Amino acid sequence: MATDLVLGGPVRGDDFCFRTEFLDDLWDSLRKNNILLVGPRRMGKTSVMYHLLDQPRNDCVVVYLNTEALTSPADFILQLIFALKENQPSYFFEQLGMIWGLYKNLIRHSRASEFFEIRDVLRGELNWDEHWQDQASELFNGIKRINQKVIFMVDELPDMLLRIQKRSPEQFETFLHWFRIIRQTPNACVQWLVAGSTNLIGTLDQTGHSKLINDFYHLDLPPFSYKEMENFTLKVFSEREVEFDAEVIPRVQALLGKAIPYFLQFMLKELATWSRHNEGQILTKDIVDQIFDQVLLGNRALGHLQHFYSRIGVYYPEMESEQAVDMLSFLSRSQGETLKALFARYEDFEKKRPEPRPQRQLMQSFSRLMLLLQTDFYIEDQGGRVYDFSNQLLKLWWQKYYPPSS
Ligand SMILES: Nc1ncnc2c1ncn2[C@@H]1O[C@H](COP(=O)(O)OP(=O)(O)OP(=O)(O)O)[C@@H](O)[C@H]1O
Numbered sequence: 140m141a142t143d144l145v146l147g148g149p150v151r152g153d154d155f156c157f158r159t160e161f162l163d164d165l166w167d168s169l170r171k172n173n174i175l176l177v178g179p180r181r182m183g184k185t186s187v188m189y190h191l192l193d194q195p196r197n198d199c200v201v202v203y204l205n206t207e208a209l210t211s212p213a214d215f216i217l218q219l220i221f222a223l224k225e226n227q228p229s230y231f232f233e234q235l236g237m238i239w240g241l242y243k244n245l246i247r248h249s250r251a252s253e254f255f256e257i258r259d260v261l262r263g264e265l266n267w268d269e270h271w272q273d274q275a276s277e278l279f280n281g282i283k284r285i286n287q288k289v290i291f292m293v294d295e296l297p298d299m300l301l302r303i304q305k306r307s308p309e310q311f312e313t314f315l316h317w318f319r320i321i322r323q324t325p326n327a328c329v330q331w332l333v334a335g336s337t338n339l340i341g342t343l344d345q346t347g348h349s350k351l352i353n354d355f356y357h358l359d360l361p362p363f364s365y366k367e368m369e370n371f372t373l374k375v376f377s378e379r380e381v382e383f384d385a386e387v388i389p390r391v392q393a394l395l396g397k398a399i400p401y402f403l404q405f406m407l408k409e410l411a412t413w414s415r416h417n418e419g420q421i422l423t424k425d426i427v428d429q430i431f432d433q434v435l436l437g438n439r440a441l442g443h444l445q446h447f448y449s450r451i452g453v454y455y456p457e458m459e460s461e462q463a464v465d466m467l468s469f470l471s472r473s474q475g476e477t478l479k480a481l482f483a484r485y486e487d488f489e490k491k492r493p494e495p496r497p498q499r500q501l502m503q504s505f506s507r508l509m510l511l512l513q514t515d516f517y518i519e520d521q522g523g524r525v526y527d528f529s530n531q532l533l534k535l536w537w538q539k540y541y542p543p544s545s
């Protein structure tokens with residue numbers, strides 16, 4: 140069966156490529172550790188999580204929860220219970236359901252109903268906003284008694300934390316402490332795997348809470364290697380009978396830079412479309428260049444790339460958003476810049492403010508900003524402390540659409 144080119148959503152089943160060694164490392168690390176899956180945007184974090192759900196190992200019960208829209212600890216616990224029921228019905232009904240009264244109630248209601256109905260029923264029965272910790276303890280005690288390892292995968296955790304904080308700074312603090320204690324309970328039979336498209340450390344550092352997550356083991360999800368990129372391209376081209384010359388694959392690699400899976404899929408989709416519309420013609424380096432300029436950097440790509448820019452307004456501290464845009468514009472026009480040069484640029488921008496921040500504060504916020512730019516825009520040390528976009532498409536996109544203000 141031909142590999143489908145998936146653009147945007149997580150890949151599952153046969154569409155999930157490579158990552159064999161990474162998955163081995165991840166499963167191995169999950170034996171004893173709670174993991175923070177680190178990887179910039181669109182690297183394939185959610186796809187990896189679904190892979191664990193679809194192909195569990197070591198007799199683990201795996202649960203996936205996207206917490207992007209959640210705004211309170213009570214909702215988090217309720218959704219966790221609901222995800223357990225959805226992802227692992229036999230564990231939920233046949234094992235956990237035997238243990239605790241609340242689950243019996245839940246089971247009574249849940250055979251037919253949707254989460255929101257169950258939530259309302261349960262909320263009516265108990266004051267979850269006040270007693271969520273008690274309910275969570277019941278859940279985790281039940282899991283411990285069953286004595287089978289449960290892996291809770293929490294996606295978009297930073298989004299939820301930001302929302303909880305916005306709604307109730309007090310609950311935010313309580314939740315972070317509770318979550319840390321739960322992770323450190325010995326013999327709990329639970330392991331956590333968390334991820335998000337926003338940088339977790341950068342997010343919590345802004346509020347002074349990064350120490351509350353310093354027990355996570357960080358596992359980096361790498362881009363595809365050059366060989367993987369080549370194999371993927373060959374597979375897609377041969378399945379679609381795309382004829383191409385020897386310069387095409389090196390050119391694709393040069394234009395993209397690091398092979399972030401999403402951008403590779405995007406590029407190959409456009410090349411395969413060209414080939415379908417130009418039957419009998421051979422794809423060459425010049426045509427790849429043309430498609431890159433006209434399509435990938437053109438209006439049609441807006442839907443794929445514009446949200447990178449929009450994130451700044453939504454996720455970055457108000458104070459930093461203009462500086463972030465300025466630094467990216469500056470970098471997009473360079474061949475890479477040293478950290479020193481970037482900081483100097485950041486400082487110059489600060490001087491234009493009516494009340495510039497003191498130097499020490501500025502250094503802290505600069506390093507936080509660099510963390511966010513690494514996750515969102517693939518700004519990385521290219522060697523010798525010279526920082527640059529490691530994705531060429533995003534660099535050229537930024538250069539074209541967001542020129543520096545000065
Ligand atoms: N293993 C893979 N094989 C093939 N394509 C992949 C793979 N992983 C990711 N992709 C490509 O990357 C896109 C994004 O994947 P995914 O949603 O898993 O990334 P993410 O890191 O969770 O993104 P975000 O940071 O936005 O949440 C997919 O739509 C697909 O095009």
Ligand SMILES: [Mg+2]
Nearest residue numbers: 184185186336
């Ligand atoms: Mg994701």
